Amino acid sequence: MDAATGPALPASSSYQAILKDAIKNAERWPRASRIHWPEMSLNDVVSVSRDGHILYEGVVEDRTDDGTIVWILRKNGYRQLLHIDDGFHLSEVQA
Structure with a gap:
């Protein structure tokens, strides 16, 4: 790993295709407004x-x-990373 660039990405053509497709599709995803991200x-x-x-x-x-960016530990034990522009809304659950 290079400290300036981070870990190397896999050279797999399928990985590169998935990444390229995700970036292309990201333009169509709805964006959450920052004022709605508590x-x-x-x-x-x-x-x-x-x-x-x-x-x-x-x-x-x-x-x-x-x-x-927040990391949510889900009830099923999985950890989920969310970015404010991913289109998700977070609401605090009242006890």
């Missing part, structure tokens, strides 16, 4: 929704200092 704190219980449908609940396990 300031979440570590260990907050949140629901993750998109297009008005709740997808899952989990706990804010980590986040970037600017709050644009």
Whole structure:
């Protein structure tokens, strides 16, 4: 791994095709408005929704200092990374 560029990406042509397709399709994804992304704190219980449908609940396990990226530990044990522009909405679950 080069400290300046990070880990090398796989040279697989199928990986490159998937990545290229994802970047192309990202332009069509709905964008969440930053005003709808609340300031979440570590260990907050949140629901993750998109297009008005709740997808899952989990706990804010980590986040970037600017709050644009959060890691949600889902109830099923999986960890999900979300970016503020991915089209998801986070809501704190009231106890």
